[in-house]
Amino acid sequence: MLLSNGEDQILLPSENETQVSNYDSVDGLLLVSKVYTDVAVVPEHQKNELQHFISSLQREVEELRLKQGIVDEKRRQALSKILDIKGSIRVFCRIRPNLLTEKRRNYEPVSAESERIRVKFGGTRKEFEFDKVFRRETTQESVFVEVEPILRSAMDGHNVCIFAYGQTGTGKTFTMDGTNEQSGIIPRAIEELFRQASVDASSSFTFSMSMLEVYMGHVRDLLTPRQSCRTHETLTKCNLNIQTDPKGLVEIEGLSEVQISDCAKARWWYNKGKRFRSTSWTNVNEASSRSHCLTRINIFRRGDSTDAKSETSKLWMVDLGGSERLLKTGARGLTLDEGRAINLSLSALADVLAALKRKRCHVPYRNSKLTQLLRDSLGDGSKVLMLVHISPSEEDVCETICSLNFAKRARAIESNKEVPMELKKQKEKKIMELEEDIMEAEKERQSLRDQIQKVELKLSENKKLFSTACSLKENDNLETSTSLKDDFKEVIETPKVSKKSIQRISNSVPRFMNSTVASRHRQIAAEQEIGSRTKNLRSIVTRSSIQFPCSQSLSYSDLRIKTILRSSIGKSRHTGTNNVPKTIIHSERPKCNELEPKVRSPRSTTVTSSDSNLRVTLCRHRRRLSNLI
Numbered sequence: 001m002l003l004s005n006g007e008d009q010i011l012l013p014s015e016n017e018t019q020v021s022n023y024d025s026v027d028g029l030l031l032v033s034k035v036y037t038d039v040a041v042v043p044e045h046q047k048n049e050l051q052h053f054i055s056s057l058q059r060e061v062e063e064l065r066l067k068q069g070i071v072d073e074k075r076r077q078a079l080s081k082i083l084d085i086k087g088s089i090r091v092f093c094r095i096r097p098n099l100l101t102e103k104r105r106n107y108e109p110v111s112a113e114s115e116r117i118r119v120k121f122g123g124t125r126k127e128f129e130f131d132k133v134f135r136r137e138t139t140q141e142s143v144f145v146e147v148e149p150i151l152r153s154a155m156d157g158h159n160v161c162i163f164a165y166g167q168t169g170t171g172k173t174f175t176m177d178g179t180n181e182q183s184g185i186i187p188r189a190i191e192e193l194f195r196q197a198s199v200d201a202s203s204s205f206t207f208s209m210s211m212l213e214v215y216m217g218h219v220r221d222l223l224t225p226r227q228s229c230r231t232h233e234t235l236t237k238c239n240l241n242i243q244t245d246p247k248g249l250v251e252i253e254g255l256s257e258v259q260i261s262d263c264a265k266a267r268w269w270y271n272k273g274k275r276f277r278s279t280s281w282t283n284v285n286e287a288s289s290r291s292h293c294l295t296r297i298n299i300f301r302r303g304d305s306t307d308a309k310s311e312t313s314k315l316w317m318v319d320l321g322g323s324e325r326l327l328k329t330g331a332r333g334l335t336l337d338e339g340r341a342i343n344l345s346l347s348a349l350a351d352v353l354a355a356l357k358r359k360r361c362h363v364p365y366r367n368s369k370l371t372q373l374l375r376d377s378l379g380d381g382s383k384v385l386m387l388v389h390i391s392p393s394e395e396d397v398c399e400t401i402c403s404l405n406f407a408k409r410a411r412a413i414e415s416n417k418e419v420p421m422e423l424k425k426q427k428e429k430k431i432m433e434l435e436e437d438i439m440e441a442e443k444e445r446q447s448l449r450d451q452i453q454k455v456e457l458k459l460s461e462n463k464k465l466f467s468t469a470c471s472l473k474e475n476d477n478l479e480t481s482t483s484l485k486d487d488f489k490e491v492i493e494t495p496k497v498s499k500k501s502i503q504r505i506s507n508s509v510p511r512f513m514n515s516t517v518a519s520r521h522r523q524i525a526a527e528q529e530i531g532s533r534t535k536n537l538r539s540i541v542t543r544s545s546i547q548f549p550c551s552q553s554l555s556y557s558d559l560r561i562k563t564i565l566r567s568s569i570g571k572s573r574h575t576g577t578n579n580v581p582k583t584i585i586h587s588e589r590p591k592c593n594e595l596e597p598k599v600r601s602p603r604s605t606t607v608t609s610s611d612s613n614l615r616v617t618l619c620r621h622r623r624r625l626s627n628l629i
């Protein structure tokens with residue numbers, strides 16, 4: 001039996017080898033190349049060697065995982081530093097393409113560069129700077145590429161908020177949710193979270209999801225919605241309470257939270273929640289969102305080591321209601337109230353972000369339900385990404401400037417404009433270094449993951465082999481003892497059973513009772529040995545001719561003679577050539593403790609033998625008999 005651990009080979013001797021498995025070497029790491037086993041002959045010390053080899057592989061996996069944890073931590077720290085340098089509140093701007101329903105004008109008020117937007121308005125030109133600007137033609141995929149690092153930050157344990165802000169009809173819902181063909185940030189983020197969880201070998205992740213909307217200052221559960229909450233009476237009943245504990249952690253009483261074990265389940269719940277969102281027709285958007293829709297994914301992360309603590313982080317993805325000029329949207333009655341409520345809470349959000357940016361002691365979270373909900377995800381240690389949406393149209397230029405001012409307020413302090421050139425360069429250099437660190441860590445992580453996979457494969461194969469060896473050995477011991485009994489029976493009785501009947505018998509008994517290849521081999525070998533011994537003895541007997549006087553009773557202590565006599569008598573009975581046809585052997589089966597079995601003499605009177613020793617014994621016996629007569 002040959003086992004290979006790469007450098008050393010464990011050689012286990014075998015007689016009847018059975019091939020168990022066959023593996024190739026991968027990347028220079030030799031796996032079990034050819035494994036043969038005849039477990040019955042695996043010596044104990046070599047089984048111990050195999051056990052040691054398994055333990056060393058287990059240790060190797062643990063060490064590699066430890067290394068992976070260290071590399072992961074390095075990557076996490078580098079990413080966190082980058083996000084800190086870039087600013088914990090980042091603002092992107094997306095320009096919607098012209099819609100078919102929009103009147104085309106020659107004059108384009110909005111022009112964009114990679115991080116800058118210029119708006120021409122009434123003879124003046126205004127400039128706004130952002131962390132990133134997405135032009136009209138930017139695809140959903142390109143937007144998501146820029147969003148992805150903040151998701152990783154959520155997986156690393158930070159609370160994260162992604163907002164879509166902007167005038168009504170500028171594409172907030174398109175960016176966050178998208179269409180069937182062009183899915184938006186939320187469906188992509190769900191997929192990405194599960195993907196990242198599957199590749200992160202140093203931690204295990206579980207996710208849960210909640211969906212709610214803030215409608216007219218009330219918090220409604222979207223995953224288990226009650227009857228329509230758009231009348232004032234039912235609206236108050238639907239309102240969920242928001243509690244904040246002394247540590248500042250937010251708890252929403254009665255909000256449903258569903259476990260999402262896979263991507264499909266998460267998408268199913270997300271689609272369900274989306275259906276219950278409040279929308280209305282307005283002059284500007286035929287399916288205008290009349291509320292702020294919040295999707296929360298709770299991320300539970302647990303490290304692989306036994307003493308690892310579990311961490312929980314929240315990822316909020318918020319499709320804010322559209323900021324709107326109420327006159328322009330033609331809203332009346334309830335829709336007008338909805339618009340007012342949206343505008344009020346958006347202004348409260350702007351105040352909170354501004355206070356956080358200026359590091360004010362007092363942050364006015366309590367001014368709206370929206371900011372109360374997000375309190376523990378907007379402060380220290382959290383990351384915020386605001387995506388401001390604007391229209392390219394001349395008709396919307398006033399709203400565009402309002403939205404851009406809102407965004408400017410959110411990122412005001414960290415604006416590059418206010419940072420000296422030297423410092424800006426230093427920051428960029430540091431970010432580049434950290435990005436390199438992240439890339440290196442990613443590479444190292446990948447290589448460690450590959451190594452772990454290989455060692456785990458080797459480990460599982462060797463474990464399988466070891467357990468097979470142990471279980472087969474037990475079986476084999478069992479078989480050996482039963483087959484020994486059978487062999488013994490065979491020597492005495494040798495019942496001849498045809499092959500067919502064996503097959504019938506083996507078919508009628510349970511499979512585990514059937515003989516194995518090894519036991520059949522041993523049986524055949526034993527039969528052959530017995531056959532050859534019998535042959536030898538028979539040849540001795542044929543050379544001896546023993547004749548007993550009638551009614552003479554003989555008693556021999558010489559076992560050899562007993563056997564000779566028995567086989568000689570047996571043979572003569574079968575062949576019928578002997579002169580002693582009436583010889584009866586009383587003791588049919590020799591018993592081990594029966595030292596002197598009694599043999600009755602045949603009726604014949606003469607006994608001759610060509611064996612000189614035997615002749616002497618017989619002569620002496622005849623003389624004693626004649627004396628008696």
Ligand SMILES: Nc1ncnc2c1ncn2[C@@H]1O[C@H](COP(=O)(O)OP(=O)(O)OP(=O)(O)O)[C@@H](O)[C@H]1O
Pocket residue numbers: 095096097099136166167168169170171172173174175285287288289290320321322323389
């Ligand atoms: N980048 C884009 N590419 C193609 N179509 C877009 C894009 N952005 C928005 N649209 C289209 O513009 C219309 C309005 O978009 P959407 O409903 O997303 O706006 P909104 O800002 O969510 O409006 P509201 O605040 O009223 O809910 C939709 O028909 C949408 O498909």
